[in-house]
Amino acid sequence: MTFGAAVYILGALTTLICGVLLLRGFLASRKRLLLWSSCCFFGLAISNLLVFVDLILLPQIDLYFWRLLTAAVAMLLLVWGLIWEGEA
Amino acid sequence: MSEPRGFEPEVQQFILEQIDSVPHLEALLLLWRSRPKIWSVADMAASLYVPAELAANILRDLGVKGLIEVLDNSPRTYHYLPTEDQDRLLAQVETAYRRELIQLTRMIHTKAPSAVREFARAFKFTKEREKE
């Protein structure tokens, strides 16, 4: 269980870093792809954090739906950005 | 990519690194040729035959890269920012544009879209070491 917790904390950190770097990039270049991607990674960070909360901090509550929902919304934001902004 | 015949490596590097599209190049050259004339978005849209929103984006992109100067009026206006190095470079770019337009435009069109390049650039947070 602790190995799993470490993986999800690492995951939350990685996605958080990506989100921050992309947000900075958006503020510098104003390309919307970076804004959508940044939102996606922040959403994934929340999802990863929720897994940690679900399995370790609050094992008596089942947060599975919320973990899935945040990840799904995050991924849809990324796909939206890629489709509209990923071409010249 | 075929070997460029008519333009120097500096020009090629400049185009690859700084020019996002052919209208971007044309806008920059317009500003350079007419220096120190001050342009508005409407002026640029009329000269390039593009919608105002595209002209605004182009001028904003050029300003963000430091190639032109943005004046904080409303409506915002732009003009070319002269430096010795950039003047020399743009003179070469202008020559290349006149002589090798097809090669230049082909080079620009085969680049990845600028949003994609900016995505990759966002992940670089250390400074490039100076190449001698």
Added chain:
Amino acid sequence: MRVNAFLLGVIATSSLVAGLYFMKFWRRTNDYLFLAFGIAFLVESFNRIAFLWQPHPNEGSPWNYLVRLFAFLIILAAILRKNYWARE
């Protein structure tokens, strides 16, 4: 229960699409950062699909942790390499 299964499908499909977009960007730019993101999202997609065969997907399993860890490490490695090992 059906909602969770649906959300899982959304995540799997959008991760697949995102992964493919990043692979395309890698082909266009030759930037290994996009290869890393592409692999990470494709792996994540297959990971979600594999949930179909798991009796308790909300509890995670060592296999899931390892796969996730691999995806996160690949992204982190690409970011670090871009900043500290830049050769081109």
